[in-house]
Amino acid sequence: MSGPREVAVVGGGLTPFGVRGVTWAELAQEAGEVLFRTVPNLRAADVDSLFVGAAEPERFAFQSHVAPLVAEQMGLAPHRIVQRTELACASGQSAIRSAYAAIRAGLSDIAVAVGVEKMNIPDMAEANSAMACVLDRPWDAAHGLTAPPFFAMVAQRHMLEHGTTDEQLAAVSQKNHRFANANPVAQFYEKKFDREKLLRLPLVAPPLRLGDCSSMTDGAGAVVLAAEDRVSEFTDTPAWIRGSGQYSDFHNLANMGSLTQWSGLVRASREALRSARIGPGDLDFAELHDCFTISEIIEYEAIGFCGPGEGGSFVADGRSDLGGDVVVNPRGGLLGCGHPLGATGIAQAVEVVDQFAHRVDPARQVPDPEWAMVHNLSGSANVHSVMVYERGG
Amino acid sequence: MSGPREVAVVGGGLTPFGVRGVTWAELAQEAGEVLFRTVPNLRAADVDSLFVGAAEPERFAFQSHVAPLVAEQMGLAPHRIVQRTELACASGQSAIRSAYAAIRAGLSDIAVAVGVEKMNIPDMAEANSAMACVLDRPWDAAHGLTAPPFFAMVAQRHMLEHGTTDEQLAAVSQKNHRFANANPVAQFYEKKFDREKLLRLPLVAPPLRLGDCSSMTDGAGAVVLAAEDRVSEFTDTPAWIRGSGQYSDFHNLANMGSLTQWSGLVRASREALRSARIGPGDLDFAELHDCFTISEIIEYEAIGFCGPGEGGSFVADGRSDLGGDVVVNPRGGLLGCGHPLGATGIAQAVEVVDQFAHRVDPARQVPDPEWAMVHNLSGSANVHSVMVYERGG
Numbered sequence: 001m002s003g004p005r006e007v008a009v010v011g012g013g014l015t016p017f018g019v020r021g022v023t024w025a026e027l028a029q030e031a032g033e034v035l036f037r038t039v040p041n042l043r044a045a046d047v048d049s050l051f052v053g054a055a056e057p058e059r060f061a062f063q064s065h066v067a068p069l070v071a072e073q074m075g076l077a078p079h080r081i082v083q084r085t086e087l088a089c090a091s092g093q094s095a096i097r098s099a100y101a102a103i104r105a106g107l108s109d110i111a112v113a114v115g116v117e118k119m120n121i122p123d124m125a126e127a128n129s130a131m132a133c134v135l136d137r138p139w140d141a142a143h144g145l146t147a148p149p150f151f152a153m154v155a156q157r158h159m160l161e162h163g164t165t166d167e168q169l170a171a172v173s174q175k176n177h178r179f180a181n182a183n184p185v186a187q188f189y190e191k192k193f194d195r196e197k198l199l200r201l202p203l204v205a206p207p208l209r210l211g212d213c214s215s216m217t218d219g220a221g222a223v224v225l226a227a228e229d230r231v232s233e234f235t236d237t238p239a240w241i242r243g244s245g246q247y248s249d250f251h252n253l254a255n256m257g258s259l260t261q262w263s264g265l266v267r268a269s270r271e272a273l274r275s276a277r278i279g280p281g282d283l284d285f286a287e288l289h290d291c292f293t294i295s296e297i298i299e300y301e302a303i304g305f306c307g308p309g310e311g312g313s314f315v316a317d318g319r320s321d322l323g324g325d326v327v328v329n330p331r332g333g334l335l336g337c338g339h340p341l342g343a344t345g346i347a348q349a350v351e352v353v354d355q356f357a358h359r360v361d362p363a364r365q366v367p368d369p370e371w372a373m374v375h376n377l378s379g380s381a382n383v384h385s386v387m388v389y390e391r392g393g
Numbered sequence: 394m395s396g397p398r399e400v401a402v403v404g405g406g407l408t409p410f411g412v413r414g415v416t417w418a419e420l421a422q423e424a425g426e427v428l429f430r431t432v433p434n435l436r437a438a439d440v441d442s443l444f445v446g447a448a449e450p451e452r453f454a455f456q457s458h459v460a461p462l463v464a465e466q467m468g469l470a471p472h473r474i475v476q477r478t479e480l481a482c483a484s485g486q487s488a489i490r491s492a493y494a495a496i497r498a499g500l501s502d503i504a505v506a507v508g509v510e511k512m513n514i515p516d517m518a519e520a521n522s523a524m525a526c527v528l529d530r531p532w533d534a535a536h537g538l539t540a541p542p543f544f545a546m547v548a549q550r551h552m553l554e555h556g557t558t559d560e561q562l563a564a565v566s567q568k569n570h571r572f573a574n575a576n577p578v579a580q581f582y583e584k585k586f587d588r589e590k591l592l593r594l595p596l597v598a599p600p601l602r603l604g605d606c607s608s609m610t611d612g613a614g615a616v617v618l619a620a621e622d623r624v625s626e627f628t629d630t631p632a633w634i635r636g637s638g639q640y641s642d643f644h645n646l647a648n649m650g651s652l653t654q655w656s657g658l659v660r661a662s663r664e665a666l667r668s669a670r671i672g673p674g675d676l677d678f679a680e681l682h683d684c685f686t687i688s689e690i691i692e693y694e695a696i697g698f699c700g701p702g703e704g705g706s707f708v709a710d711g712r713s714d715l716g717g718d719v720v721v722n723p724r725g726g727l728l729g730c731g732h733p734l735g736a737t738g739i740a741q742a743v744e745v746v747d748q749f750a751h752r753v754d755p756a757r758q759v760p761d762p763e764w765a766m767v768h769n770l771s772g773s774a775n776v777h778s779v780m781v782y783e784r785g786g
Contacts (some may be wrong), residue, residue, distance in 0.1 A: 004397060004498050004499045008701075023531075039716040046424060052642070053695070055457065055458075056451055056457050058449055058451040058452050058523070058526060059451050059452070059457075062522075062526050063529075063531075064448065064449055064452075064479070064481060064526045064527050064545045064770045065448075065479075065480065065481035065526075065527045065528070065771060065776075066477075066479075066522070067480060067641065067776070068642070068643070068771075068775050068776050069529070071641045072644040072645065072648065073643070073644075074645055076640065076641075077640070077641060078639065078640070078641045079638075079639070079640050079661075079664065080637075080638075080639060081490065081637075081639055081658060082639050082640075082641040082665070082776060083478050083479070083480050083487045083490070083491070084476065084478065084479040084480065084672055085455070085476050085478055085479075085491075086458075086459075086460075086477040086478075086479055087458065087460060087475070087477065088457060088458035094476045097474065097476070098476070098478075098491060098494070100498075101474075101491070101494040101498045102494045102498075103493045103582045104491075104494075104498035104499070104500070105397055105495075105497035105498035106397045106497070107494050107497070107637060119702045128456070129455075130451070133451060133456050133457045133458075134457050134458045135458070136456075136462070137455055137456050138416075138456075160740050174681045181495060204722050205526050220729070243474075244474075245472075245498060246471065246472070246473060246474055246475050247470070247475075248443070248464045248469075248475040249470065250460070250461070250465055251461045251462040251464070251465040252465065255465065262619065267472060268472075282415050294701075300545070319520075339717065341776050360706070367687045378458060378461075379458045379461060383458075383460070383462050383475060384462050391517050
């Protein structure tokens with residue numbers, strides 16, 4: 001065995017996202033069916049390792065030890081590495097990073113990373129409790145500080161500091177919902193949202209309205225990663241993993257510094273770009289974690305697409321749209337596709353693969369993309385996870 | 394960056410195991426205190442990655458997204474990789490394997506793997522439900538097939554097929570409790586169990602008595618892993634990771650083959666030994682997953698310490714004790730130390746480090762150990778995880 005090997009995502013697929021009348025296990029099975037259909041050269045016996053990204057099956061589905069469950073549902077018998085990775089809203093990317101490390105280390109040759117989440121359950125109070133325990137439960141969430149009020153606080157502060165407006169928030173939502181209308185697996189496929197409609201939706205936590213928030217979504221997906229000498233068996237346009245960065249800043253909100261300058265993302269994106277040997281200006285598109293509209297605006301600033309405080313005008317001026325500086329969330333984002341926690345990171349990687357292969361709807365196809373970034377935040381934006389991909393072939 | 398690097402566990406420590414009057418987060422903090430005390434050359438700023446092994450904080454502690462919580466409690470700010478790994482009872486080893494892969498891949502230089510579990514909670518019905526959802530909940534556990542009845546069924550079958558006796562089961566428990574009496578962090582430290590007492594304890598699920606079952610335990614621990622060029626900063630007797638194997642057989646019990654021949658462990662242990670280039674006879678000691686006495690007996694057979702059906706006499710004849718063929722569970726095992734799910738795999742690795750450094754109580758010190766195996770099963774013995782260590786220096 002020689003040096004660390006290069007690793008690529010060579011294919012993958014998704015179940016439809018939405019409110020799905022199926023169980024957690026059935027979603028995993030569907031992900032397997034889609035995977036083997038979209039990657040026809042993949043044989044189950046060649047998959048030596050399985051990494052399952054899932055945030056909270058213990059509460060949403062009352063099932064733990066889900067890695068062997070997913071293996072069984074997909075017809076796999078991993079004989080090198082099998083595990084679940086959890087990093088709340090970034091669980092899917094975490095599974096991909098684990099597969100990447102395993103192959104790069106020579107411990108796996110062909111690995112599958114799966115994301116599954118079933119959030120719409122009969123007892124939605126239990127589902128909301130599950131979401132609350134993603135934050136610091138006894139100190140923050142128990143006092144009502146769950147995700148929507150936290151990001152509302154962030155938005156209020158960004159408005160105060162930089163004059164960001166409701167219209168600029170709505171511009172993020174409008175763009176991402178427009179892209180989702182060109183993505184058949186999106187939860188909000190064929191649902192139209194114009195700027196005026198978005199600004200009239202009910203307030204969830206001021207200033208955030210319904211259209212500013214990603215939803216509780218069921219969905220699953222899977223990608224295949226391969227070592228460099230196996231890549232050509234599967235695709236002519238591999239998505240090579242060229243950079244990786246993560247940063248964990250704090251847990252209890254009392255230890256967060258600025259609400260609006262996400263230093264963890266500054267560090268994680270710099271590390272990912274440094275390891276890929278490119279700068280933010282080299283990226284053709286980016287899948288950013290738009291759990292709320294304000295998140296995407298702050299992410300532009302932290303990654304360096306624009307200066308501090310300029311995120312609102314960046315989106316309003318079309319600079320994150322097709323024809324702009326960098327296309328952000330051509331998939332439709334979490335806002336347009338829904339956010340089945342563990343599946344989101346997998347869906348973003350599938351978008352990279354499909355964009356590189358030029359096989360998405362022309363209304364969201366980025367012209368000739370060569371470099372892409374994928375970002376997830378998790379919890380109260382206290383952990384940031386970033387990967388950078390280069391198109392091969 | 395050159396080829397895959399060798400990786401060693403260079404130090405680690407444990408909190409006391411038992412029924413602890415502290416919270417999940419406090420256990421994590423304690424693990425940090427112990428870690429920095431037992432590895433004095435470790436500086437927080439040098440730790441670039443954190444892997445947290447925890448089985449079910451979502452149910453035991455109503456807290457998810459625990460990786461950043463552990464980072465905060467330990468005073469760490471991981472800037473390369475941060476994640477939780479879950480594989481039920483093997484979650485701790487899963488964290489170590491992830492750290493191993495990351496360092497070997499060149500994605501991390503110094504990583505901490507932490508295991509935390511707080512199982513004794515005010516609502517023990519919730520704790521028992523949490524344990525039930527480790528198995529296939531809707532199809533197996535919901536009908537009463539939780540861990541004790543499952544392993545009781547396995548024991549009954551082993552008795553039928555091979556004539557294994559209650560006394561042989563008790564011999565496992567007696568040996569492991571005797572070792573635990575020489576381990577100050579063990580839950581059953583200074584608790585004496587002779588053969589006669591064990592055979593009079595209440596039946597949990599026939600033929601398994603209280604002394605045949607590991608317990609619901611609170612505990613935490615942490616180990617440091619380092620890349621080969623950093624190892625000498627920390628220790629003269631590194632525990633080099635030389636082999637790794639895992640196998641996922643099935644999930645639903647209907648898909649299990651033989652109850653008593655654990656083919657997944659046959660495969661995982663062979664793979665781990667193959668990658669280490671040794672055979673089972675080369676091992677000086679082994680930390681095997683004795684969640685129930687019958688497990689350890691079957692594990693002897695699957696790993697190849699003895700022939701099929703010979704596990705009962707293997708232990709009764711003292712062949713897995715000091716002075717025998719291979720010392721099994723000198724730490725005291727899960728039976729003697731308790732089984733805080735995510736912390737168990739960390740505790741086993743700490744035992745390897747301490748045995749290699751000759752710093753355990755003489756009553757459990759293996760003479761001049763060079764090779765060690767660590768094994769965890771998880772769920773209904775449907776996943777087996779194995780690592781092989783060589784003493785350096």
